[in-house]
Amino acid sequence: MHWHILGAGAIGLLWAAKLQKAGHQVTLILRTAEKLAQYNNTGCFQILDDTRAECFSTEAELADIDTPINHLLITTKSFAVTGAFASVQHRLRKTTRVLLLHNGMGPQQQLTEENPGLEIWAGSTTDGAYFDSPYRLVRAGIGETHIGRLSSCGSDTLFKELQGVDEQLHLSADIQSVLWRKLAINCAINPLTALFNCRNGELLKYDDRRAAMAQICKEVEEVANALGIILFDRKLMEQAWDVAELTGNNHSSMQQDVSHNRPTEIETITGYLCRIADEAGVATPANHLLLDAVREMSLSTR
Numbered sequence: 001m002h003w004h005i006l007g008a009g010a011i012g013l014l015w016a017a018k019l020q021k022a023g024h025q026v027t028l029i030l031r032t033a034e035k036l037a038q039y040n041n042t043g044c045f046q047i048l049d050d051t052r053a054e055c056f057s058t059e060a061e062l063a064d065i066d067t068p069i070n071h072l073l074i075t076t077k078s079f080a081v082t083g084a085f086a087s088v089q090h091r092l093r094k095t096t097r098v099l100l101l102h103n104g105m106g107p108q109q110q111l112t113e114e115n116p117g118l119e120i121w122a123g124s125t126t127d128g129a130y131f132d133s134p135y136r137l138v139r140a141g142i143g144e145t146h147i148g149r150l151s152s153c154g155s156d157t158l159f160k161e162l163q164g165v166d167e168q169l170h171l172s173a174d175i176q177s178v179l180w181r182k183l184a185i186n187c188a189i190n191p192l193t194a195l196f197n198c199r200n201g202e203l204l205k206y207d208d209r210r211a212a213m214a215q216i217c218k219e220v221e222e223v224a225n226a227l228g229i230i231l232f233d234r235k236l237m238e239q240a241w242d243v244a245e246l247t248g249n250n251h252s253s254m255q256q257d258v259s260h261n262r263p264t265e266i267e268t269i270t271g272y273l274c275r276i277a278d279e280a281g282v283a284t285p286a287n288h289l290l291l292d293a294v295r296e297m298s299l300s301t302r
């Protein structure tokens with residue numbers, strides 16, 4: 001299959017490599033002519049893991065050409081998804097399949113509602129990767145990726161066609177719940193680490209941080225309950241505690257975005273939770289306070 005990847009960042013390039021290794025053709029869609037020239041100068045990207053460095057010569061192009069896209073993987077940050085999608089919409093056909101792989105919620109539901117005839121999939125991953133220099137990607141952790149079809153149109157054959165791309169790729173029959181679980185964990189950890197400017201594990205070391213985390217978790221559970229969403233088979237606080245402990249030395253993506261003065265994904269994490277809670281009439285005062293606090297600290301994406 002020929003995959004176009006929109007969002008040639010850490011997750012996008014990781015997937016470009018996985019797809020290429022499994023025999024798929026891959027084209028990266030870059031944002032500007034300047035970025036394309038810079039990439040073509042380098043001619044490839046590298047992925048480093050514990051044992052080796054691999055080079056991938058993947059072709060790249062801009063969004064505004066007319067070549068049709070049959071398989072589109074969008075791996076931008078959540079706040080850029082709808083804009084990125086719009087930039088290639090003229091290249092999509094009735095049979096195009098779209099896979100969205102990002103944290104947070106909102107864009108997946110919006111694109112599915114606005115494009116009822118399109119086969120749209122969404123996913124959530126615990127893979128980890130970061131750049132140590134441009135187009136040099138360090139694979140930080142091998143995680144699991146769950147994908148599932150959001151649109152009512154289409155079929156599940158895409159999953160079969162992706163088998164062999166990643167041993168840790170799973171098909172979910174209820175991808176909304178998978179996205180909610182990831183959302184719940186991100187609500188519990190990301191904004192607090194940004195606010196306290198600390199590593200994930202440092203949320204557990206102080207009474208006030210633990211109390212804030214417990215209150216956030218309680219509100220997220222109340223929203224999920226009101227919507228009939230089953231999160232975990234134990235309390236969210238216990239689940240989030242384990243994730244914070246397991247990733248104790250890591251800086252969350254939101255803490256890193258705030259500390260590097262980049263836009264954060266707060267609007268699609270706590271922002272989404274608060275919006276859905278307001279619509280459902282569930283009070284989420286601690287999440288609203290946290291949303292305001294992180295909005296104050298980060299570049300606006302609204």
Ligand SMILES: NC(=O)C1=CN([C@@H]2O[C@H](COP(=O)(O)OP(=O)(O)OC[C@H]3O[C@@H](n4cnc5c(N)ncnc54)[C@H](OP(=O)(O)O)[C@@H]3O)[C@@H](O)[C@H]2O)C=CC1
Binds near residue numbers: 078
């Ligand atoms: N990195 C990780 O380990 C993990 C990330 N995630 C999630 O995956 C998602 C992607 O994260 P990550 O890969 O780290 O993010 P990056 O910032 O590394 O990559 C995003 C890429 O999208 C590009 N982009 C943005 N807008 C457009 C556009 N309109 N057209 C084309 N390209 C565009 C950016 O290009 P430009 O450079 O021009 O801005 C950038 O290269 C996020 O939701 C993140 O939370 C989830 C698990 C782990």
Ligand SMILES: CC(C)(CO)C(=O)C(=O)O
Binds near residue numbers: 185250254
């Ligand atoms: C689970 C967690 C908090 C791990 O750092 C994460 O997903 C993130 O940083 O975005």
